[in-house]
Amino acid sequence: MSAAAPLCAAALLLSGCAGQERTPAGAGSSPAYSRPTDFLPTDDATDATGARDAGEAIELQRSYQRAVQEVLPSVVEITGPEGLGSGIVYDADGHVVTNAHVVGEEEEFEVTLATGGRPLTATAVASYPEQDLAVIRLGEVPDNLRPGNFDTSRVEVGQIVLAMGNPLGLSSSVTQGIVSAVGRSVSEGEGLTTLGDLVQTSAAINPGNSGGALADLAGRIIGIPTLAARDPQLGGGTAPGIGFAIPSTTVIHLTDQMIEYGEVRDSGRAELGVSVRTVLGEGFEPAGAAVVATAEDGPAARAGIRPGDVLVALGSEQVTDVVSLAEALAAQQPEDTVPVVVERAGEEERFEVTLGEA
Numbered sequence: 001m002s003a004a005a006p007l008c009a010a011a012l013l014l015s016g017c018a019g020q021e022r023t024p025a026g027a028g029s030s031p032a033y034s035r036p037t038d039f040l041p042t043d044d045a046t047d048a049t050g051a052r053d054a055g056e057a058i059e060l061q062r063s064y065q066r067a068v069q070e071v072l073p074s075v076v077e078i079t080g081p082e083g084l085g086s087g088i089v090y091d092a093d094g095h096v097v098t099n100a101h102v103v104g105e106e107e108e109f110e111v112t113l114a115t116g117g118r119p120l121t122a123t124a125v126a127s128y129p130e131q132d133l134a135v136i137r138l139g140e141v142p143d144n145l146r147p148g149n150f151d152t153s154r155v156e157v158g159q160i161v162l163a164m165g166n167p168l169g170l171s172s173s174v175t176q177g178i179v180s181a182v183g184r185s186v187s188e189g190e191g192l193t194t195l196g197d198l199v200q201t202s203a204a205i206n207p208g209n210s211g212g213a214l215a216d217l218a219g220r221i222i223g224i225p226t227l228a229a230r231d232p233q234l235g236g237g238t239a240p241g242i243g244f245a246i247p248s249t250t251v252i253h254l255t256d257q258m259i260e261y262g263e264v265r266d267s268g269r270a271e272l273g274v275s276v277r278t279v280l281g282e283g284f285e286p287a288g289a290a291v292v293a294t295a296e297d298g299p300a301a302r303a304g305i306r307p308g309d310v311l312v313a314l315g316s317e318q319v320t321d322v323v324s325l326a327e328a329l330a331a332q333q334p335e336d337t338v339p340v341v342v343e344r345a346g347e348e349e350r351f352e353v354t355l356g357e358a
Helices: 007-017 043-074 248-261 299-303 322-330
Strands: 021-023 032-034 075-080 083-089 095-098 108-113 120-128 133-138 160-165 173-187 194-201 213-216 221-231 237-247 274-280 286-294 310-314 337-344 347-354
Touching: 043 075, 043 160, 043 173, 043 213, 075 095, 083 160, 083 221, 095 248, 108 133, 120 248, 133 248, 160 221, 173 237, 173 322, 194 221, 194 322, 221 248, 237 248, 274 310, 274 322, 286 299, 286 322, 299 347, 310 322
Parallel strands: none
Antiparallel strands: 075 083, 075 108, 083 095, 095 133, 108 120, 120 133, 160 173, 160 213, 173 194, 194 237, 213 221, 221 237, 274 286, 286 310, 310 337, 337 347
């Protein structure tokens, strides 16, 4: 879910390090070359630099190890009729948060702790597929249960992260990468959920990682891995180095509601209040999202949008089909006022729409 340095930069670096100073030669003598003595390190300096570099490398390695030791005990393996997935212990009452697609429509699961022991039975509490989150609860709460440390600090691009879970059935596996981008909106496919405000990471996200932990080097959980990008040129296979995680701010906001109410009452997802279908233009290419119906007194209806209109832009994003409309909405917040462009009777019209909440 890092690019090598350009070769020309490496060549320049080598050239600079190998720079030589020409010394004028006397009559009849051969040219002589010498390296300025200012650039020759003493043995003591070499030893000090080597020791410092080795110390920094060891400390970085220890940061990785401490983060794994802090987070991994909170990551569990979930086995259900839908297959194998991962989850994170959310609280001391035995609630475990995972992905909705790991839980599916099932009600009962087996949960294995990273610390070992016999599998524990868990039952479904609530599911919110719109953001691919679900909560299950252990029927028996062991003494060694370790809730995860979810962190809501700002996630920054370039931040080193570790993905922990059970990919391909390999329990308690760890991969590493960086945060590649934040605020991504990603569709799971035509007719499926579009997830908003995701963290993109280069840490490998493989089947079975879903529902696990994306953590920083301080051992704080900054997100839950949910899916990996797929490359049509690879036959729909996973695209290396492009994975996505639900940020902890979203996880906490929705999980607390599912535990308290058994459902999500405040989604934080923007809504336009329309039913749509993709329309095709010349050449049978997607040409917009046609409004089939509008919600009574919904955001679109209040702004003047009506059935038969074809949505072609929302905010700064072009709308070519149902998926692109969902992605554009996922990047917005409830109560945002955004421009919406529609085609009506062959003419473009623009509306200012104050979005609702799904």
